[in-house]
Amino acid sequence: xxxxxxxxxxLDPEASESLRIVSYFDVLITRGAGLDGLLRGAAVLSGTVAxxxxxxxxxxxxxxxxxxxxxxxxxxxxxMSHGDWTVWLERDGEPGPNDEMIMERLALGVELIEGRRRPxxxxxxxxxxxxxxxxxxxxxxxxxxxxxxxxRILATPADTAELGAPSAITPTRYGLLRATLDVFGKLAPxxxxxxxxxxxxxxxxxxxxxxxxxxxxxxxxxxxxxxxxLGAMLLLAQAYDPRTPHEDVRALAGLxxxxxxxxxxxxxxxxxxxxxxxxxMHHSTVQARHEALTHTLGxxxxxxxxxxxxxxxxxxxxxTGPVDRGHSQQM
Numbered sequence: 001x002x003x004x005x006x007x008x009x010x011l012d013p014e015a016s017e018s019l020r021i022v023s024y025f026d027v028l029i030t031r032g033a034g035l036d037g038l039l040r041g042a043a044v045l046s047g048t049v050a051x052x053x054x055x056x057x058x059x060x061x062x063x064x065x066x067x068x069x070x071x072x073x074x075x076x077x078x079x080m081s082h083g084d085w086t087v088w089l090e091r092d093g094e095p096g097p098n099d100e101m102i103m104e105r106l107a108l109g110v111e112l113i114e115g116r117r118r119p120x121x122x123x124x125x126x127x128x129x130x131x132x133x134x135x136x137x138x139x140x141x142x143x144x145x146x147x148x149x150x151x152r153i154l155a156t157p158a159d160t161a162e163l164g165a166p167s168a169i170t171p172t173r174y175g176l177l178r179a180t181l182d183v184f185g186k187l188a189p190x191x192x193x194x195x196x197x198x199x200x201x202x203x204x205x206x207x208x209x210x211x212x213x214x215x216x217x218x219x220x221x222x223x224x225x226x227x228x229x230l231g232a233m234l235l236l237a238q239a240y241d242p243r244t245p246h247e248d249v250r251a252l253a254g255l256x257x258x259x260x261x262x263x264x265x266x267x268x269x270x271x272x273x274x275x276x277x278x279x280x281m282h283h284s285t286v287q288a289r290h291e292a293l294t295h296t297l298g299x300x301x302x303x304x305x306x307x308x309x310x311x312x313x314x315x316x317x318x319x320t321g322p323v324d325r326g327h328s329q330q331m
Contacts, residue, residue, distance in 0.1 A: 046102050051089075214226060
C-alpha cells in the first residue's frame with residue numbers, strides 16, 4: 001500500500017491522499033480501534049476537531065488526540081448520520097479538500113462498531129468461519145434461509161451502496177469490504193465486484209472467501225469477476241499468503257511496465273517473431289529481451305512449464321497489490 005501511495009503521489013497527489021486516508025482508517029478498524037481511536041484519526045487527518053454523538057453521548061477529539069469537553073465554537077463543516085449516531089468535523093470557513101473522504105471512512109468505522117455492539121444476529125456472523133456451524137444455522141433461520149439453500153456471497157468495496165439484500169461491512173486482510181447475500185443470482189452492483197461460488201447456505205464462509213479473491217482480480221477492463229470461472233486457479237489463490245510473496249511473484253513485481261508488457265506478449269504469442277510484430281520491435285531485439293527475461297525470472301517463459309509459472313505468478317501478483325486500484329474502494 002505504501003509503495004502504491006508513493007507512485008500515485010508523483011502522478012496524482014489528490015488520488016494518493018485519498019488512498020492514504022482509506023488505508024489509515026482500514027488499519028485502525030482491522031486492529032480493533034474503538035470510537036476514540038477513530039475520532040483521533042479523523043482529527044489528525046483533518047487538522048480539526050472530530051466529533052460523534054451515539055445514542056445521546058457526545059465524544060470529541062482534537063488533532064493532538066485530546067478529549068474536547070468545552071462547547072464548540074466552530075460549525076460542523078461536514079456531518080453524516082445514520083440511525084442512532086452522527087459524526088462530524090468542526091471547522092470555520094470552507095471545508096478541507098479531504099473532509100468528505102475522512103467523514104465517509106469515519107462513518108464506516110462507527111457503523112461497524114455499532115454493528116458489533118448489537119446481539120449476534122447480523123449477516124456478518126453468517127459468513128464468519130470462526131462461528132460454530134450450529135450458530136450460523138440459527139442465524140440463517142433469522143434470515144429465512146434453510147441451510148441447504150444455494151447462495152453465493154458478493155464482495156464489493158466497503159463504500160458500495162446496499163443492494164436491498166442482507167449485507168455487512170467486514171474487516172478482511174485486505175481492508176474493509178462489503179459482503180452481500182445473493183440467493184437468486186440477479187444482483188449486479190455497479191463498479192468492481194467479486195462473485196463467490198454457489199454453495200449451501202451453511203457453507204457461506206467458503207463463498208465469501210472465494211468472492212474476496214474474485215474482487216482482488218478485478219480491474220478497469222474487468223470490473224466483475226466470478227470465482228466459479230477460476231477453476232483450479234481458485235485453490236491456488238486461496239492458499240496464497242500475500243504477506244509472504246513467492247519468489248516468482250517478486251520477480252514479476254520488480255519488472256518495469258515495458259518489460260512486463262514484453263513478457264506478457266512473449267508468453268501469449270505463437271513465436272518470438274509474432275511477438276515482435278505485435279510489439280512493433282525488431283525480431284533480434286525481442287530475442288534479446290527474451291533471453292534477459294529468462295535470466296531475470298529464473299525460467300523460460302515460453303516453455304510449457306514456464307508459461308504455467310508465469311500465469312500462476314501473474315494471478316498471485318494481482319492478489320498482492322492493493323484492492324483499490326483506482327476503483328475508489330480497499331485489493
